Amino acid sequence: MQEYEKTTAKRTFPISRNMGNANGLIHFKEALWGLVLAIVLSSIDQNIVSTALPHIAQVLGGLPQISWVVTAFLLSSTVSMPIYGKLSDMHGRRSMFMISISIFLLASALCGLATSMNQLIAFRAMQGLGAGGLSTLSQSAIGDLVGPRERGRYQGLFSGAAAVCTVTGPLLGGMLITVASWRWIFFASLPVGLISLVLIVLFLPAPAVRRAHRIDYVGMLLLIVSVCAAMLFLNGVGGQLAGAILNPWITALIAICFSAAFLLWERRATEPIITVGLFRNRTFAVAVAAAGMMTFAMQAAMVFLPLYFQLVLGKTPAESGLMLVPQIVGMIVSSTYGGRLSSASGNFKSFFLLGVGLEATALALLGVSSLVGAGVVPFLSALAVLGLGTGLGMPNAIVLVQNSVAPEKLGMATGSMSFVRSLSGAIGVALSGFVMRLMLESGHTSSAFIRFFHDETGNTVISGTGSQTVDALRLAIAASFVLGGVMMVAAFATATRVSALEAP
Known part of the structure; x- marks a missing residue:
């Protein structure tokens, strides 16, 4: 890749010839802030909305939805x-x-103005169409703005920003509901998004080289149908969409058929959405597979952790939220300093392996702690280790993927990785719910608890649980930790097969 050098007061940044203006110089810091705010916009929305959903459902009268x-x-x-x-x-x-960002902001405003759950569902779907580009484009843009050696530093910055949003999102959501209205949950994202949009429009350079292109409309249609069917199947099997419009096994058949059609079509498309040939690149294929396994493991293990804290350890919702602080602190520290160290050394593979290894160790500790009924301290220690591993693992996985492809395929590679991670996370949640429910049913847990478990879809919460129910819940959630730990070990074994790249 031909590069220019941009000198600032503190650092020198390599700039792609395809990305600059006439003299190759860009406003790096301003563009970077725009990208960080886009990450913040995406991350804080997910956390702030999840906190407010039960209240919103009660106000709009749509708990089952x-x-x-x-x-x-x-x-x-x-x-x-x-x-x-x-x-x-x-x-x-x-x-x-x-x-x-424009789609996301318009949909956010419409969500804030919704008068029914059906409207909110439709506007959230529209909001998702905008959100799908926020993290993918931010990560891709960093790959354009800096050279391969510097990417770890800035991908770590993105991970740190997302970690901060994990803490502040629920707190901000609760505060807005208390002092204003749930509608401000959505309106609050408007100024952040507008600032991000202005910074990106003004300071993120347009490509200097343009080429003729053909949009793969058939591939888009096949992908949309296959993914929608797959997600509906996973949610249906996971117990989250009881009474779905289609039988889960019909949606599974549709997903398989359209996925096969999509892969066949992408092999012949002139400009495919996902170049199947990318997966012949060893580093790309292994890093994407490992990242998918990591996301699967994290979602499978972590989705019921607040439930464990509240029902097994007896913590309040506020206390259970504070118990996640060690994980967030660990993630901020490792993503910030780990990104600098990996960029300085250029040895992204070693930091990637260290991160995945720490995550596997942490999930194993969570599984053991829950199986033996340990107290708070072992969980806090395991979460701190998990945060350290997360801050090292995923940013370096992204760098390995980006450094393994040509600049003109950077967006496709990053988008493909984001897609695999998102789908893997959904599979992890669905399978974790299935395993948990299987454990509860095999233990002959009371129907009262089963009703509580299904409360995640909007049914009425029961207030009391007996000791047998708590023990059954402890073992059931422990099974989800074990599932996540096993998958993370598989991710580590896969990550060892990543081809080492020479430091640029």
Whole structure:
């Protein structure tokens, strides 16, 4: 890749010849802030909305539909990720950012104005179409703005920003509901998004080189149908969409058929959304597979952790939220300093392996602690280790993927990775719910608890649990930790097969 050098007061940044203006110079810091705010916009929305959903459902009178608010967003954001990646390779990151953020902000305003759950579901689906581009385009744009050696530093910065949002999102959501209205949950994102949009439009450079292109409309249609069917199947099997419109096994058949058709079509398409040939690149294929396994493991293990804290350890919702602080602190520290160290050494593979190894160790500790009924301290220690591993693992996985492909395929590669991670996370949640429910039913747990478990879809919460029910819940959630730990070990074994790249 031919590069220019941009000198600032403190650092020198390599700039791609395809990305600069006439003299190759860009406003790096301003563009970077725009990208960080886009990450913040995406991350804080997910955390702030999840906190407010039960209250919103009560106000709008749609408790049985609460899962569809999440599922509609997840469906549209997942399917749009590789599409944004491909289109950004064609049209440039800036133009696709303008579309992505504009859709997200319009949908956010409409969500805040919704008067029924059906409207909210529709607007959240629209919001997901915008959100699918936020993280994918931010990560791709960093790959354009800096050279391969510097990417770990800035991908770590993105992970740190997302970690901060994990803490502040629920707190901000609760505060807005208390002092204002749930509608401000959505309105609050408007100023952040507008600032991000202005910074990106003004300071993120458009590609200097443009080429003729053909949009793969058939591939888009096949991908949309296959992913929607797959997500509906996973949610249906996971117990989150009881009474879905289609039988889960019919949606599974549709997903398989359309996925096969999509792969066959992408082999012959002139400009495919996902180039199947990318997976012949060893580093790309292994890093994407490992990242998918990592996301699967994290979602499978962590989705019921607050439930464990509240029902097994007897913590209040506020206390259970504070128990996640060690994980967030560990993630901020490792993503910030780990990114600098990996960029300085250029040895991204070693930091990637260290991160995955720490995550596997932490999930094993969570599984053991829950199986033996340990107290708070072992959980806090395990979460701190998990945060350290997360801050090292995923940013370096992204760097390995980006450094393994040509610059003109950077968006497609990043979008493909985001797509695999999102779909893997959905599989992890569904399978974790299935394993947990299987454990509860095999233990002959009282029907009262089963009703509580299904409360995640909006049914009435029961107030009391007996000791047998608590023990059954402890073992059931421990099974989800074990499932996550096993998958993370598999991710580590896969990660060892990543081809080492020479430091640029």
